[in-house]
């Protein structure tokens with residue numbers, strides 16, 4: 001009897017503070033029209049709380065949807081590139097916060113591809129019998145690491161978290177085939193050097209965020225197409241077998257390209273980039289949650305997913321959904337609504353970055 005990793009729970013956490021394109025245009029030389037037509041983004045969320053708090057809410061929602069107690073979870077993987085702390089890892093914080101005391105816990109950084117990477121390795125571990133109930137989470141607070149003086153990247157990203165519970169099952173469902181890869185020749189085109197090579201005693205307040213949009217775009221198209229082809233080859237499936245496409249949300253033009261490539265029926269490509277921008281590793285689980293909430297995913301559907309991100313990491317996965325498309329328990333828990341506004345959160349960061357660049361220019 002074969003073992004599979006069934007997705008039995010799913011949950012998200014999107015912070016309440018909304019920053020529209022017009023809000024951005026109050027301090028950046030940009031416009032709603034430019035952002036909307038080039039990217040499809042209309043607004044994004046800004047978190048007033050740490051990444052691990054969003055991760056905790058998403059995790060609790062996923063467990064509620066599966067009706068599984070946290071103590072039953074035997075592994076937690078948090079995909080993120082914006083952890084609250086370097087040590088200890090964020091997965092241990094989630095373990096503590098939800099009371100999953102029997103779980104091993106580690107973080108995974110594959111930037112925007114992180115959630116599919118987590119799903120790939122969690123599924124492998126379940127199939128191999130190493131784990132039975134794995135909680136995978138994608139959580140990011142990118143608004144804290146962006147250089148808010150750089151319009152070419154600042155307009156693209158937002159905050160959020162999403163989670164899934166994968167359980168060992170005899171049903172032939174879950175991630176049936178996947179391909180993950182890395183185009184390291186282009187690792188510098190999307191980078192933020194805050195690693196051990198970075199001299200914090202000399203820190204001048206300038207965020208060394210490097211972002212080459214067109215190069216990323218070109219390589220993303222190539223990498224995702226190759227990963228999708230690989231998954232088709234592994235499974236013997238073709239575009240005719242795909243019921244829905246749930247891709248990473250980095251640019252609407254890229255999503256449209258993938259939709260055409262996979263010949264997905266009208267209305268069966270998940271698009272929520274207009275509401276959240278690119279939330280990196282949180283994008284995929286949030287998109288899955290909303291595809292379920294809106295009824296796009298039907299029982300037994302075959303879903304193609306494709307991702308790319310810093311590294312440049314890349315991946316695709318073919319998922320067969322199970323029989324249940326509704327949560328067993330309430331999975332709509334949210335963060336408190338009464339926090340600061342998005343502009344209240346971002347303007348101090350923008351001013352700090354602007355002053356740092358001016359100082360550097362003078363120095």
Ligand SMILES: CC(C)(COP(=O)(O)OP(=O)(O)OC[C@H]1O[C@@H](n2cnc3c(N)ncnc32)[C@H](O)[C@@H]1OP(=O)(O)O)[C@@H](O)C(=O)NCCC(=O)NCCS
Pocket residue numbers: 029030031034035038039112151152153155156190212213214215216217250251278308309310
């Ligand atoms: C970033 C991206 C939207 C830029 O779109 P583009 O069509 O390639 O735009 P360009 O970079 O050629 O810039 C075109 C012009 O708009 C300007 N511009 C850039 N950002 C702008 C902004 N936010 N508002 C207004 N103008 C902007 C540029 O300065 C440039 O002006 P110029 O022609 O006078 O030099 C696009 O390249 C992209 O989506 N890349 C993928 C990146 C990505 O998603 N990364 C996430 C990794 S997970």
